Amino acid sequence: MDERTISATERTIGYLLRLPYERLSERVYGGLAAQGFPDIRPAHSAVLRHIAGSGSRVSDLAERAGLTKQSMAYLVEALAAAGYVSVAPDPADGRAKLVRLTRRGHAVSETLVRLSREVEADFAARLAPGQMATLRGLLGELADALERP
Amino acid sequence: MDERTISATERTIGYLLRLPYERLSERVYGGLAAQGFPDIRPAHSAVLRHIAGSGSRVSDLAERAGLTKQSMAYLVEALAAAGYVSVAPDPADGRAKLVRLTRRGHAVSETLVRLSREVEADFAARLAPGQMATLRGLLGELADALERP
DNA sequence: CAATATGGACAGGCCATCTGACTACATGTC
DNA sequence: GACATGTAGTCAGATGGCCTGTCCATATTG
Known part of the structure; x- marks a missing residue:
């Protein structure tokens, strides 16, 4: 039983x-x-799933993934360090950065x-x-x- | 697009x-x-789901949940501290403890x-x-x- | 211009997992 | 019965993936 x-x-x-x-x-x-x-770890799919071909801001990625900006920045940083994404200033907004695959x-x-x-x-x-x-x-x-x- | x-x-x-x-x-x-x-946090369901009415050992719980003994012990400890489970020596085995709801x-x-x-x-x-x-x-x-x- | 909103960074913390090393007890073999 | 080996659990330490709070720089809006 x-x-x-x-x-x-x-x-x-x-x-x-x-x-x-x-x-x-x-x-x-x-x-x-x-x-x-x-x-690549499961959490990174939150970035990969939501990133736009033209590049996305960390804030946008965070909002779409339902994470805080800080958490998303942490994930993006790891992906950038490993060469999966590039991070560059957003020409349209001096505060922002664009994350691209x-x-x-x-x-x-x-x-x-x-x-x-x-x-x-x-x-x-x-x-x-x-x-x-x-x-x-x-x-x-x-x-x-x-x-x- | x-x-x-x-x-x-x-x-x-x-x-x-x-x-x-x-x-x-x-x-x-x-x-x-x-x-x-x-x-009660989601991880605790690994304990609640697998614990037997007659009591279960930490090792058994760990194996059934697919966690290490250490991780399961950590979860059980938290549940015990909050009064959800009791932990008592297993009379049938001097090494073991029985976890009960x-x-x-x-x-x-x-x-x-x-x-x-x-x-x-x-x-x-x-x-x-x-x-x-x-x-x-x-x-x-x-x-x-x-x-x- | 002043006030406020937003993008992001820095600091610190917690939870849930892991690995490795260890002790205490159990068991099976000779 | 003694010894070798296996098993239950603990201790210590690390990591990953999230959080909150605080702050700065830049935009935007009245």
């Missing part, structure tokens, strides 16, 4: 969301390390998306045909609903 | 899993704080599950009828597949 307090009765939706997320993360960031990007930054971003798709495909193979598409669709609808509260 | 590097092209499955997880967490742990459990620990565990269900219901209300059940079912199947690799 299993006496577990939570999981025996019912797995929480939090557990069900977090488990695949963590497995995915391990594989994606492990894969990045294996492919020559060892210094370098060639290496674009490479890591593309690799990240590719690895993510690969792991997603592997997850899909563990479900019945078509179910991963359903899952992705539902998560997308939920994200749409949550992005605009 | 949106030039975002990742999200404009396609939201990664990681993003789609993490977004609802984070919204859920904010609400569940905010709710716990509001209901008199201000010192106190009455307050049971209360927090039940409240956690209840809040989780409430937020899940709120999420469900943002989707078409029945879709949340489908989503939960698919996540459950995926979790089953990932729990036994």
Whole structure:
């Protein structure tokens, strides 16, 4: 008889969301390390996901990612030190700086998306045909609903 | 024209899993704080989720949660200091200690599950009828597949 | 111009994890 | 029963990823 307090009765939706997320993360960031990007960590995706091709300000990145300016500056600094982004003064505003992906930054971003798709495909193979598409669709609808509260 | 590097092209499955997880967490742990459990943090769910009614050892908890013994001991210590768990020597093994939920620990565990269900219901209300059940079912199947690799 | 808002930097702190080194106890083998 | 090895837990130290508070420089607006 299993006496577990939570999981025996019912797995929480939090557990069900977090488990695949963590497995995915391990594989994606492990894969990045294996492919020559060892210094990219999950938190850095907050930068990579939101950075505009024409460059973004730290404040904008912070707001889009839901982090403080200081936290975003910390992440950007690490990416800049490792050569994934460049930071240059914004010609349009003397206070601001523009963060841009370098060639290496674009490479890591593309690799990240590719690895993510690969792991997603592997997850899909563990479900019945078509179910991963359903899952992705539902998560997308939920994200749409949550992005605009 | 949106030039975002990742999200404009396609939201990664990681993003789609993490977004609802984070919204859920904010609400569940905010709710716990509001209901008199201000010192419970998301990491503590690793203890609450895996602890057995008859008591569990730190090592067992660590293994089930996928953490090191040291990390689990750190979490257990905080919960013990706040009165959510008791820690007593294991009569069956002089090296070991048994971690048990106190009455307050049971209360927090039940409240956690209840809040989780409430937020899940709120999420469900943002989707078409029945879709949340489908989503939960698919996540459950995926979790089953990932729990036994 | 003065007042206020904004972009960013600096300092300091906390939490949640890790690794490495260690002690105390348990167990299995001879 | 003694010894070798394995296991439960602790101590110490480090790191990453966030936070708040404070401050400076530059914009913007009345």
